[in-house]
Amino acid sequence: MTRRISTPRREERLSRAGLVEASIQLLDESGEGGFTLSALSKRLGTGAGAIYWHIENKDDLLTAACDAVVGRAIDSCVAGKNPSANIRNIALGLFDALDAHPWVGSALINSPGQLPALRILERIGQQIRLLGVSKRRQWGAVSALLHYILGVGGQNAANGQLARKRGLDRDDFLKKTSSTWSQLDPQKYPFTRSIAAQFETHDDREDFVSGIDFILGGVGSAARM
């Protein structure tokens, strides 16, 4: 009869903050698909169940990781005196953060009413106020900007995940999509065909800002009526 030999306990104690940082690393390295609690516990040299002492569930952990990234991105934007430029800055800061951590986009869109989206709402809202948008229109303007940012983030996240799975880099992806589009039925997809070539060389970041500018432009001209 062999007695069960107990493994030694971990040297450092776990903490919620430590779990969040380890999750960010794991998500960055392995993507959403690689983010499993067993991979995380292996990385931390602990048992799968230990994690549950510090967090509620996997979703809680993902949202916390998302919040950490979004919070840092937003806090690193220093506000100048031009509210429109500030909004553009916040949006670009977020774009870059979501670009560096593609999983954040889907986490953001999947955790409604949680802190991360609220941070964005608040920061943009403050600038919209400074822009002099009337009280009744503030919510519409902020909500449009937020949803647009979430849409781009979510879509980029999905694109990134797809590219990772297929092992494509961005150029391959653009080339493939562009060639698919240019071979679509001319009767049914005239527009998509017509921009297929343009699509191959487009810049996501530039397109993103021009979307922000469209919304800001529309908010401005609506305010003037």
Next chain:
Amino acid sequence: MTRRISTPRREERLSRAGLVEASIQLLDESGEGGFTLSALSKRLGTGAGAIYWHIENKDDLLTAACDAVVGRAIDSCVAGKNPSANIRNIALGLFDALDAHPWVGSALINSPGQLPALRILERIGQQIRLLGVSKRRQWGAVSALLHYILGVGGQNAANGQLARKRGLDRDDFLKKTSSTWSQLDPQKYPFTRSIAAQFETHDDREDFVSGIDFILGGVGSAARM
């Protein structure tokens, strides 16, 4: 020794189209969480493996279901002579479809470069052309509108899923969110606090259109420069 008694085969044969329709029903009734292949096969009175004869995998089936809903929504929009009004119509048709089938929002945002999003891109693109937007700005305008629609759809889907899980109806949800927001730290969240009351009575559909109008307004004024 009992011989294995073989169950009789299905009366009607399975088909991809049938699987798609059954999936839409199941998704509508049980949400994304309830959409499992075993639930689907039980509903169809077949074995779990049979499904794989007609589809590639679960994702393929989800995208096909999404495409069916989006396709119908878009095809039921008749185009008039005013391109801006047509875009507003397409967008509202999609909004209503995503509202009726909340799972479509997340399916749409998670299947990049697939048919469903392309359908939207094409329809909106045709109208943007008719609007007389210059060739260089067409992609930016369409992409902004598409991403905005995807963002709203994704967020509404997540909200719906949350509400379903917690068993809240919309009024409860709005009331709860509004009261949480109004209790936020006044130093950190002045804007969010200031619109908490407004949020409780806001109309998602109206806000959605005003976002579309902001973008269209911005596209228009950019074109005039």
Next chain:
DNA sequence: ACCTGAACACCGTTCAAGT
């Protein structure tokens, strides 16, 4: 060609047992 259903690998979560 198409269907059946057991089997496989994997995953989030729980929990009695340890320290």
Next chain:
DNA sequence: ACCTGAACACCGTTCAAGT
């Protein structure tokens, strides 16, 4: 209080065997 690791319920997918 916190950690361990086996156990549980469940899920997508595969596949040999049937018709």
